[in-house]
Amino acid sequence: MNTLVPDxxxxxxxxxxxxxxxAIFPSDGTLGFSIEENLMSDTGEVIPxxxxxxxxxxxxxxxxxxxxxxxxxxxxxxxxTGDTGATGPRGIQGPKGDTGATGPQGPKGDTGATGPQGPTGPQGPVGSGLVVKGTVNNASQLPTAGNQEGxxxxxxxxxxxWDAGVWKNCGNVSPDxxxxxxxxxxxxxxxxxxxxxxxxxxQLNGVQVQPYNKLSDVTNLRNIVLQTDNVTPYTxxxxxxxxxxxxxxxxxxxxxxxxxxIYYSYDLVVTNADGGAHWLSWNSPWNTFSGDxxxxxxxxxxxxxxxxxxxxxxxxDQFIISTIDKSHATYQITNLMIVVGSIxxxxxxxxxxxxxxxxxxxPARDVxxxxxxxxxxxxxxxxxxxxxxxxxxxxxxNFDTVPTVNNNPLLLTSSLPSDLARTGQDANFTxxxxxxxxxxATTADVKNAVNTATANMxxxxxxxxxxxxxxxxxxxxATAADLKSVEESAWREIDLSGxxxxxxxxxxxxxxxxxxxxxxxxxxxxxxxxxPSQGTVLIDLSKVVSSITSSHGYLFFINGNNxxxxxxxxxxxxxxxxxxxxxSNSSITINNDVLFYFGNANYILPFPDAGKSNIYxxxxxxx
Numbered sequence: 001m002n003t004l005v006p007d008x009x010x011x012x013x014x015x016x017x018x019x020x021x022x023a024i025f026p027s028d029g030t031l032g033f034s035i036e037e038n039l040m041s042d043t044g045e046v047i048p049x050x051x052x053x054x055x056x057x058x059x060x061x062x063x064x065x066x067x068x069x070x071x072x073x074x075x076x077x078x079x080x081t082g083d084t085g086a087t088g089p090r091g092i093q094g095p096k097g098d099t100g101a102t103g104p105q106g107p108k109g110d111t112g113a114t115g116p117q118g119p120t121g122p123q124g125p126v127g128s129g130l131v132v133k134g135t136v137n138n139a140s141q142l143p144t145a146g147n148q149e150g151x152x153x154x155x156x157x158x159x160x161x162w163d164a165g166v167w168k169n170c171g172n173v174s175p176d177x178x179x180x181x182x183x184x185x186x187x188x189x190x191x192x193x194x195x196x197x198x199x200x201x202x203q204l205n206g207v208q209v210q211p212y213n214k215l216s217d218v219t220n221l222r223n224i225v226l227q228t229d230n231v232t233p234y235t236x237x238x239x240x241x242x243x244x245x246x247x248x249x250x251x252x253x254x255x256x257x258x259x260x261x262i263y264y265s266y267d268l269v270v271t272n273a274d275g276g277a278h279w280l281s282w283n284s285p286w287n288t289f290s291g292d293x294x295x296x297x298x299x300x301x302x303x304x305x306x307x308x309x310x311x312x313x314x315x316x317d318q319f320i321i322s323t324i325d326k327s328h329a330t331y332q333i334t335n336l337m338i339v340v341g342s343i344x345x346x347x348x349x350x351x352x353x354x355x356x357x358x359x360x361x362x363p364a365r366d367v368x369x370x371x372x373x374x375x376x377x378x379x380x381x382x383x384x385x386x387x388x389x390x391x392x393x394x395x396x397x398n399f400d401t402v403p404t405v406n407n408n409p410l411l412l413t414s415s416l417p418s419d420l421a422r423t424g425q426d427a428n429f430t431x432x433x434x435x436x437x438x439x440x441a442t443t444a445d446v447k448n449a450v451n452t453a454t455a456n457m458x459x460x461x462x463x464x465x466x467x468x469x470x471x472x473x474x475x476x477x478a479t480a481a482d483l484k485s486v487e488e489s490a491w492r493e494i495d496l497s498g499x500x501x502x503x504x505x506x507x508x509x510x511x512x513x514x515x516x517x518x519x520x521x522x523x524x525x526x527x528x529x530x531x532p533s534q535g536t537v538l539i540d541l542s543k544v545v546s547s548i549t550s551s552h553g554y555l556f557f558i559n560g561n562n563x564x565x566x567x568x569x570x571x572x573x574x575x576x577x578x579x580x581x582x583x584s585n586s587s588i589t590i591n592n593d594v595l596f597y598f599g600n601a602n603y604i605l606p607f608p609d610a611g612k613s614n615i616y617x618x619x620x621x622x623x
Contacts, residue, residue, distance in 0.1 A: 006035045129417030130161065135437055142167050150417070223350040224250050224262075225320060225338045232493070233269070233332040236276060236324045237505070239525030240603065244322040244331045246283065246491065246508060246521055250350055253318060256340070258309055263343060264290065265304040266336040273298050276327020282310060283321040295329070306342050318613065319521075491521075499540035501587060502530060503604070507539065510614075513622065518544065519614040524604040532590050535582070538604070542586040545619035551581035551588060553615025554607040578607055581615060588617060 010030035015023045135154040136142060142153055147162040152170075154160075159170045226248045234244045268278060275296050280303070281288035289307035322333050335347035421427035433440040441449070458464040470477045491510045496503060503524045510519045518541070532538070538555070541548065556578045582589035606615040 004035055008032065008034045129419075131417060131419065134431070135434070139167065139169070222250075222339060223337050223348050224253055224340070225336055226250055226350050226352055227491075228333075228336040228347070229349055229353060231333050231336075233271075233330050234324075235330045236327040237525070237527075238326060238328050239523075239527065240325045241279075241323050241523045241605075242325070242327075242525065243508070243522045244278075244324055245333050246319050246321045247333075247336065248319045248491070250352060256309055260309045260340060261306060261342055262309065262338055262340055263304070263306050263345065264336075264338045265344065265347070266302075267334045268293075268295070268301045268303065269332040269334055270295050270298050270301060271330040273329050274327050276329055276331075277325040278331070279323045279325070281321055281323070283319055286321075295327070295331075300334075304344065323523075494544070496539065499542070501537045501540035502526075502532060503539055509544070511544075511622070516549075516618050516620070517616055518619060519616045520606060521614050522606070524606075526602055526604070529602050534590060534592055535584070536590045537584065537587045538590055539588040540586070541588065541617075541619075542623070544623065545586050545621065546623055547586055547620045548583040548588070548617045549620055550618045551583040551615075552609050552612070552617070553581050554578035554609075555581065555590060556605040556607050558603050558605070581617070583617060586619075 010032050012030045013025045015025065017023055130150050130152050131148075133151050133153055137155070139155050139160065142155070142160060149162060149164075151162040152159055153167075154173075155169075157172045159173045160167045161170055162168075228247065231245050234242075236242050236244075264280070266280070273295050275294055278291075278293040278295055278301075279288050280290040287310045290303050290305065293301070293303065295301060320338070322331075324331055337345055337347045339345055421429070491508050493506050493508050495506050498504070503526070505524060507520060507522045507524065511517075512519070520539075524538075579590050579592035582591040608614050608616075
């Protein structure tokens with residue numbers, strides 16, 4: 001009660017009886033008392049001064065008296081339950097209770113600021129070092145007995161070390177290459193610069209372009225004449241229209257319209273000049289654009305100029321022909337260059353003529369000249385590496401400090417164990433040596449493998465039969481038979497002297513053995529004149545084919561005065577301007593009698609069927 005503040009109070013005493021019931025004193029109402037601020041301020045008789053102990057004793061006596069009085073009160077009958085009284089005033093504050101049990105630990109607080117660095121401690125003892133014992137597939141296979149400090153195993157690329165009686169995973173020891181530029185990254189970078197769209201176009205720095213095709217495009221000074229290099233010299237025989245050299249035109253020439261302007265330039269090398277007349281003309285139909293050039297001196301004679309394509313009936317096998325009249329000199333065409341346009345240019349071989357001997361089986365359209373390669377390689381770009389992600393020997397991103405892998409420092413040379421193998425010393429691996437879990441081959445292993453691998457290798461001192469074929473760069477290497485086949489399928493000149501036909505000069509032929517066809521071209525000159533009849537053997541091809549099976553084309557006969565002959569071979573009396581080609585065994589014959597009202601013929605000119613470029617025959621087989 002010594003905690004009560006000065007005020008007026010009511011008191012009611014509740015006492016628990018021996019039988020467990022409770023008694024209330026007083027039975028009606030409450031006892032009132034007041035606590036004053038100062039006893040000395042009360043009026044009335046003066047009370048003697050008492051000590052605090054005396055007051056406490058008197059208060060205890062009063063309490064005992066009240067308790068005895070309560071105990072002496074006789075318990076009456078239980079009264080009726082009274083009405084619920086009004087809510088009493090708030091009771092006085094009780095004394096402070098006992099300290100409760102310790103509550104649960106609260107959450108961890110934020111990390112405090114880093115304290116100052118402590119002094120460097122003393123150097124520890126030298127460790128036992130690491131000893132790599134081998135590899136296992138997973139951590140459950142690590143040995144549990146016989147381990148020593150420093151023993152380690154690889155589990156995949158993770159390094160496990162025996163430390164303080166347990167296996168400790170030191171993390172992945174493979175280097176992190178994520179910030180390095182790989183070959184694939186470089187190739188991807190290049191592909192973003194120039195991309196082949198696989199449809200005849202390219203993607204250059206994000207823009208679709210049409211690449212220049214040297215075989216089909218006629219711009220950029222493309223030579224439209226083929227086989228202009230290494231032309232064989234020709235010695236004339238005194239006739240008119242002797243062919244020095246026929247030149248085929250490239251396959252896209254047929255797309256050029258009539259009237260297209262062209263520029264031509266070439267050199268004529270002459271030996272033993274005798275005043276012969278030189279011509280360069282379109283052939284079939286014949287149309288000259290550099291003609292009647294009298295050659296009276298030896299040496300190199302240069303000709304150039306412009307002309308137009310004269311006839312719309314130009315076909316893909318069209319060719320240009322160079323001829324000489326009334327001469328016995330030797331002639332050679334060099335540096336022939338014909339381009340679309342009017343700009344003077346120097347000689348450049350056609351792209352089709354740039355195929356090397358080793359690539360003769362490769363289509364000419366797949367071969368590019370050095371000029372095209374130089375143009376394209378200048379357009380290839382690349383993406384430089386990010387300097388901030390590249391390691392340097394000094395400065396930023398350098399290895400002056402100890403590098404780490406997954407926050408684990410890499411071992412320094414000074415901390416390596418003494419029993420590690422060193423590249424400068426012999427080492428005996430008493431168990432075995434592996435790389436990425438695979439056994440490394442010994443010298444004996446390598447020797448056995450080499451002996452096995454070389455058992456069927458080619459000996460350069462002996463012939464070898466490549467039954468599966470021989471290739472270079474994925475392309476078949478041409479054999480001697482292949483080269484012979486290519487040679488036989490090109491235009492070539494054959495000498496008919498000593499054969500049974502009436503024409504014993506030279507003529508150009510091209511053999512297509514796939515279709516069993518021989519094409520012929522060139523005028524035939526007869527200095528003494530001829531008057532052939534039906535069935536006369538004109539050209540004997542027995543040195544080339546076994547037997548002719550069909551013939552196609554016409555023969556046109558003229559004399560030295562450019563007068564035409566008349567044919568009457570069918571017996572009807574009708575006149576013909578030309579004789580059809582006949583054949584017998586391995587020879588070409590004349591199908592019609594030739595009547596000459598003006599004398600013998602000096603020239604026979606071949607004339608192809610409609611839609612064809614040359615006269616031709618078919619055959620059964622070559623000899």
